[in-house]
Amino acid sequence: MAGGKLRVLQVMRAPVGGLFRHVADLTRALAEAGHEVGLVVDSLANDAQTEGKLAALQPYATLGIHRFAMPRLLGAGDLKTPFAVRKLAQVLDIDVLHGHGAKGGFYARLARIGGKAVALYTPHGGVLHFSRSSLSGRVFHRLERALMAQTGAIIFESAYAQATYSALIGQPTCPTVVIHNGLAPDEFVPVVPETDAADFVFVGELRDLKGIFVLADALVGVTRADDSPATLVMAGDGPSRAPFEARIAQLGLQQRVTLLGAQPARPTFAKGRVAIVPSLAESLPYVVLEAAAAQLPVIATSVGGIPEIFGPTSSRLVPAGDVSALAAAMQGTLDAPDAAQAEMRDRLAHIESRFSLATMADSIQALYQSVLGRA
Known part of the structure; x- marks a missing residue:
């Protein structure tokens, strides 16, 4: 036919x-x-x-x-x-x-x-x-x-x-x-962070492949402009939740990391100011597309098809599994928010035209x- x-x-x-x-x-x-x-x-x-x-x-x-x-x-x-x-x-x-x-x-x-x-x-x-x-x-x-x-x-x-x-x-x-x-047109509507939003937001399964243990280790030394410790909110569940909670406690991050359990991505984005995707392996993750379309700065690893999503900003991707590189990217985003916003706009234009x-x-x-x- x-x-x-x-x-x-x-x-x-x-x-x-x-x-x-x-x-x-x-x-x-x-x-x-x-x-x-x-x-x-x-x-x-x-x-x-x-x-x-x-x-x-x-x-x-x-x-x-x-x-x-x-x-x-x-x-x-x-x-x-x-x-x-x-x-x-x-x-x-x-x-x-x-x-x-x-x-x-x-x-x-x-x-x-x-x-x-x-x-x-x-x-x-x-x-x-x-x-x-x-x-x-x-x-x-x-x-x-x-x-x-x-x-x-x-x-x-x-x-x-x-x-x-x-x-x-x-x-x-x-x-x-x-x-x-x-993505649908309504997914390109900006998400405005809540007043008490955390510095970083993660949405995904709680399993090792998603880089969650690397993320916890990287967060330890990251601070805001006023030298207070940076915070992280995480939506998701999975087989590594119990060992991940143990790692958070071991690192003394209980007051800095909030676990929400499984939640829809878009409403969760409002609970953080910078999306973070520290995966060790991926194909073409929707969460990167969704966060970028919601007009959040995004920190991600150079795995799978993520460089195709990042397009002209792909040089900003960090190596998978590298705690120091991830921590540096997180700190750099907090230290230079205007640069992070400019990068976000470049990425948004790329995604709007191709995805x-x-x-x-x-x-x-x-x-x-x-x-x-x-x-």
């Missing part, structure tokens, strides 16, 4: 994190453009938060939300679900199967075998996070190579992901394109039509 209304089935394992944010945004945009969309999700992950997120998407998913068993690693569901998705695609007369993440991409491409639909794939980190040395990594990387013939195109969220995929799996034999995640939701959705829809035209 090239050039007209499409019937699209998006396939993902679990509706959490940046992957779900991307799928939700794309589902709404496709529906608003007149296309019909259905979702395939994991029946094994069905807590109240998951169901609430899916319920909010129901008005846009006119082809329904369908649940099948999708084990996180390899499992029995992997033998049945691809066939169930293929049957569903045939019943719904699907034009485009779009798989998200390692499992979503696996099922979508297997499901197109023997059918008329084309299959596209967005890794979202997914398979890129599997080590070559692990059994799961070797299996998934082999599957990636085997499924290339069933792939109409691969969409990468960042040039970093595109390069990493080629290095791990090999140069794709299908078309590939980089389409950055995008809009409209640009993302239009580019993906154009790719769907292009792949269907080649099929």
